[in-house]
Amino acid sequence: MATPSPSPLPAPDVPDDTPTPPQTPAATTGAPVCAACGIEAVVHWRRRPTDGELTELAATEQARRDELLLLADPQQPAPQFGPLPTADDTTRTVYACASHAIGLDAASLIHQAACSAPNEKHLPGCDCTPEALPTAPTEESDDGSLSRLPASWTNGGA
Numbered sequence: 001m002a003t004p005s006p007s008p009l010p011a012p013d014v015p016d017d018t019p020t021p022p023q024t025p026a027a028t029t030g031a032p033v034c035a036a037c038g039i040e041a042v043v044h045w046r047r048r049p050t051d052g053e054l055t056e057l058a059a060t061e062q063a064r065r066d067e068l069l070l071l072a073d074p075q076q077p078a079p080q081f082g083p084l085p086t087a088d089d090t091t092r093t094v095y096a097c098a099s100h101a102i103g104l105d106a107a108s109l110i111h112q113a114a115c116s117a118p119n120e121k122h123l124p125g126c127d128c129t130p131e132a133l134p135t136a137p138t139e140e141s142d143d144g145s146l147s148r149l150p151a152s153w154t155n156g157g158a
């Protein structure tokens with residue numbers, strides 16, 4: 001009874017050193033990501049800043065003004081600044097992916113600082129009572145752009 005000779009495994013003749021491109025993470029630095037899961041965001045809406053965010057914002061603005069005052073020409077009248085930003089004129093942008101997006105109607109409103117959206121428990125709504133926008137955002141329409149086209153373009157060609 002002959003012992004079956006082990007068949008040698010085929011040696012790989014192609015070395016596996018093919019360079020593989022590094023995987024690009026879905027959330028690249030700088031790109032907005034979903035507040036709920038961290039993947040790339042596709043929608044966003046606004047909410048009021050929290051007390052901490054507002055304090056930070058006011059401190060940043062104050063520092064900017066202090067620097068302007070330092071750089072200002074002492075021979076000139078000191079630059080005048082308006083009031084520091086308040087929660088009423090400041091909003092924060094909240095980003096979400098497609099599966100964590102709130103409804104379009106809700107996204108067109110400004111949410112409270114304590115709003116936890118995007119939160120799967122409340123989707124497609126949220127747990128705050130959003131406020132209506134003070135004024136409807138008006139697109140700055142450049143209606144002169146069309147009339148600058150040559151007549152042959154607007155008439156479909158001669």
Ligand SMILES: [Zn+2]
Nearest residue numbers: 034037097100
């Ligand atoms: Zn998400």
Ligand SMILES: [Zn+2]
Nearest residue numbers: 111115126128
């Ligand atoms: Zn909300």
